Amino acid sequence: MHAMQYEITLPADYDMGIIRERVAMKGHLLDAFPGLGLKAYLMRQRGEHSPVNQYAPLYLxxxxxxxxxxxxGPGFQGVVNDFGRPAVRHWAGLSYAExxxxxARPRTAVRRREQLxxxxxPxxxxxxxxxxxxxxxxxPGAVATALALDPARWELLHLSLWEQEAPEVAGDRFEVLHLSEPERDRLDRGRQW
Known part of the structure; x- marks a missing residue:
């Protein structure tokens, strides 16, 4: 398993309805993408558990x-065309659990990056x-969890997806706008070392 994420931080007065519409129109395009375990289309809105407006899809x-x-390919080129080329973070998978x-369809996600x-x-x-x-x-309410490592930074990525509002776990909270999961069943379960 490999984890990947890019963050597009948007102006404070940005209409986040544009992101919702974008995902509603294009989110299904990766519902059958080969090699994709899952993509959580994550968004957080300034003032709602977040200091910023941000679109931050996370892939396993x-x-x-x-x-x-x-x-x-053309999928990421669409992001580049609309927002510029974001830095893409990458982590090696350490664990995954259903x-x-x-x-259930996840409604919220919590992402925490932890520097060792x-x-x-280690x-x-x-x-x-x-x-x-x-x-x-x-x-209760957990849809899936994942842990991954960036060994260049010795940084852990913790991800949890939740059916409703996430319990009190540390990290950045996001709304899940859509979940593409064409090869979720192929993600290795448990520890991956």
């Missing part, structure tokens, strides 16, 4: 070829983070 790829085909509400301290032993810190991610999947 079941195959790197799918990720590469997307980044080099939640107790796996069959230079003094931290061999101890990462298994503990994976256990926490897998435990979150057992909570």
């Amino acid at each position: 790829w079941s195959a790197p070829e799918g990720m590469n085909a997307f980044l080099l 939640g107790r509400a796996a069959s 301290p230079e003094t931290a032993d 061999g101890a810190a990462i298994p503990a983070a994976a256990e926490e991610s897998l435990r979150q999947a057992t909570l």
